[in-house]
Amino acid sequence: MPTHDTPRDTSGTRPSRDTPEARDEDRAHGGLPAYGRTREGVAAGSPGGAAAGGPGGSHRYTGPGGPGSTRGTPGSGGAAETGKAGGTGEAGEAAERDLRAVAARAAKDAARGLEQLTSGFGTAMMAGVVLLATAFTALACLVGVGLLFAPVVLRVLHALARRERDRLGRWGAEVIAPERPPTRLRLAVTDPTTRRELVWLVRHSTLGALLGLVAMLLMLFAVRDATFPLWWRLAPRDISSTSLGFGVAHSWADALSVALLAVGWIAIILGLVPGMARLQGEPGRRLLSAGPDADLSLRIAQLTATRAAALDAHATELRRIERSLHDGTQNRIVTVTVLLGAARRMVARDPAGAEELLERAQSAAEQALAELRTVARGILPPVLADRGLAGALDGLAASCPVPCRIDVDAPQRCAASVEATAYFVVAEALTNVAKHSGAHHAQVTVRTRDGRLWLRVTDDGHGGADEDGGSGLVGIRRRIAAHDGTLALASPRGGPTTLEVELPCGL
Amino acid sequence: MRIVIAEDDPLLREGLALLLRAESLDVVATAGTADDALKAIDEHAPDVAILDVRMPPTHTDEGIVAAVEARRRHPDLAVLVLSAYVEQTFATELLTGGVRGLGYLLKERVGRVEEFLDALRRVAEGGTAIDPEVVAQLFTRSREDSRLERLSPREREVLALMAEGLGNTAIAERLVVTDGAVHKHIRSIFAKLDLSPADQVDRRVAAVLRYLDDIRRRG
Numbered sequence: 001m002p003t004h005d006t007p008r009d010t011s012g013t014r015p016s017r018d019t020p021e022a023r024d025e026d027r028a029h030g031g032l033p034a035y036g037r038t039r040e041g042v043a044a045g046s047p048g049g050a051a052a053g054g055p056g057g058s059h060r061y062t063g064p065g066g067p068g069s070t071r072g073t074p075g076s077g078g079a080a081e082t083g084k085a086g087g088t089g090e091a092g093e094a095a096e097r098d099l100r101a102v103a104a105r106a107a108k109d110a111a112r113g114l115e116q117l118t119s120g121f122g123t124a125m126m127a128g129v130v131l132l133a134t135a136f137t138a139l140a141c142l143v144g145v146g147l148l149f150a151p152v153v154l155r156v157l158h159a160l161a162r163r164e165r166d167r168l169g170r171w172g173a174e175v176i177a178p179e180r181p182p183t184r185l186r187l188a189v190t191d192p193t194t195r196r197e198l199v200w201l202v203r204h205s206t207l208g209a210l211l212g213l214v215a216m217l218l219m220l221f222a223v224r225d226a227t228f229p230l231w232w233r234l235a236p237r238d239i240s241s242t243s244l245g246f247g248v249a250h251s252w253a254d255a256l257s258v259a260l261l262a263v264g265w266i267a268i269i270l271g272l273v274p275g276m277a278r279l280q281g282e283p284g285r286r287l288l289s290a291g292p293d294a295d296l297s298l299r300i301a302q303l304t305a306t307r308a309a310a311l312d313a314h315a316t317e318l319r320r321i322e323r324s325l326h327d328g329t330q331n332r333i334v335t336v337t338v339l340l341g342a343a344r345r346m347v348a349r350d351p352a353g354a355e356e357l358l359e360r361a362q363s364a365a366e367q368a369l370a371e372l373r374t375v376a377r378g379i380l381p382p383v384l385a386d387r388g389l390a391g392a393l394d395g396l397a398a399s400c401p402v403p404c405r406i407d408v409d410a411p412q413r414c415a416a417s418v419e420a421t422a423y424f425v426v427a428e429a430l431t432n433v434a435k436h437s438g439a440h441h442a443q444v445t446v447r448t449r450d451g452r453l454w455l456r457v458t459d460d461g462h463g464g465a466d467e468d469g470g471s472g473l474v475g476i477r478r479r480i481a482a483h484d485g486t487l488a489l490a491s492p493r494g495g496p497t498t499l500e501v502e503l504p505c506g507l
Numbered sequence: 508m509r510i511v512i513a514e515d516d517p518l519l520r521e522g523l524a525l526l527l528r529a530e531s532l533d534v535v536a537t538a539g540t541a542d543d544a545l546k547a548i549d550e551h552a553p554d555v556a557i558l559d560v561r562m563p564p565t566h567t568d569e570g571i572v573a574a575v576e577a578r579r580r581h582p583d584l585a586v587l588v589l590s591a592y593v594e595q596t597f598a599t600e601l602l603t604g605g606v607r608g609l610g611y612l613l614k615e616r617v618g619r620v621e622e623f624l625d626a627l628r629r630v631a632e633g634g635t636a637i638d639p640e641v642v643a644q645l646f647t648r649s650r651e652d653s654r655l656e657r658l659s660p661r662e663r664e665v666l667a668l669m670a671e672g673l674g675n676t677a678i679a680e681r682l683v684v685t686d687g688a689v690h691k692h693i694r695s696i697f698a699k700l701d702l703s704p705a706d707q708v709d710r711r712v713a714a715v716l717r718y719l720d721d722i723r724r725r726g
Contacts, residue, residue: 337618
């Protein structure tokens, strides 16, 4: 089912390590209809690339199969054990590096899980409210009044389900929505989608809320106990000193043992949280997605539209390349032949003039070479294909003499030509920052939302950037316009300079 | 010979002007856009306008449109169109209004200065200069035509040079034969293709091009 392969693309930038496992996982998540897919994922004990996958930090959404996903290992607990074994074993440098990598991954998984559980707790609370309202309306229907409220409650229910699909989509594989469910009571009673949404409502408002609560308490306990030695002397004596609720600390030794307890909490968080996050998302992934027998024509229409947009972006790019070859490079080479022809005619009667013409011909040939290089690089910077937009921008930041922070949060994939354009915008902007701004820091922010790529480059320099001054920006503006994007430059004297660009993703 | 040049690439524009001036031709104005070119033509009333096909703003066929418009305003103006690549539709569009004083050449031909100046003079004098590439394309597509197969290889060569717009003497020079031999070949070609012989070169070119274009369309 090739049409189902596309959704996984929207959940993250390209997988940066395309291991066979990652590919298998992708297939498990992308190749089957959502219903069976999720069930299989859970049955196989796969951490679902979705829930645990992807590194944390600023590039959170490296996507399913990203470096963070640890297939088969039950979250990070197993990973930590492997790490320990390596440490006590050979104690070599490689083992230590391994251990550090594993620990970092476990911490990232746990942080991601905590964030996901907390956000899930939010929707679970809402689900609780909606559940109460639904129950109340159902009761009121018995006496007739409820019939008035039913459409409103149904609409709220569908809106909440939509929100949960979006949320789950942000944390992993996209949850494909079924056809829009009815809001009229008579139709809703027999509607399978609505029924599944109600089952989810019950599960999420109970189990989901509980899991979220436990996660938040674990976090709270860990922080409380870890910091206990710092404040226990100031606390009133009758406050239980441990998070478990028994025992009171009387001495520094007691206080430090409470702090040791925090290590236990952290171990539990590292071990359990990724699994809990998956467990919390599971009912939503299973119940809110289109069933295997669902009519996917709407989805197909959507995919057709985005495919057309992608082809458009592709055609735009080809046109740009054709143009730069014909109007740029070819003209340079024609100039070379014209000058050579003129020089040949002149060589007998005016050798000095011919020499001058040859000189000009040579520099025109050199320009042609330079342009050819630019065109070739402009088609697709090799680094972009290798490491994706986030990785490529990291590379730019690393080579920028001005310290630069890169913050990429782009769960949605964009057409390669659009990503290339974004890359060139940042490259040009950072070059300008380094050359002209006198800035101490620069910041690059990239986001995708509603099918558009949004990026901003700011610096703390002295401003006064002029678009006409640097020819680089003119080319960039043309390139953005070709993609139907917008560019805004704000650079008052005294700074700061802000460059904002918006581009349609073309996918 | 008074010349107006329209070419959007500044380096190439200057290169062209330099080349022509070095040959003591009178470049009266240069332009970077089709609009400027039309203005310059109105103002200077040159003998020849050299126009690039792709110019701002859309970089598609501004030069062709400008050429047609300039000929409408000044029927006696000779126009030489330079193109980055051969586009059959451009050639057809350009040649429908007659081939007198018209040229359509690939840009790189300019480098062969003697041949380019030759073509430029021909066009300025009311003749025709069609790029060999255009003629070659017409020939490729006309290969299935049985009447063309009746021509000897030498006769095909002569036909191609005729289509480019060369006169008898020029053809004789290219093929290193006598004028008389060329004359004989041409008579034979016209007989084999059932074309009525025409003495004037431009009418001859038109007939040959029309013939080739016809069989292309039928194919």
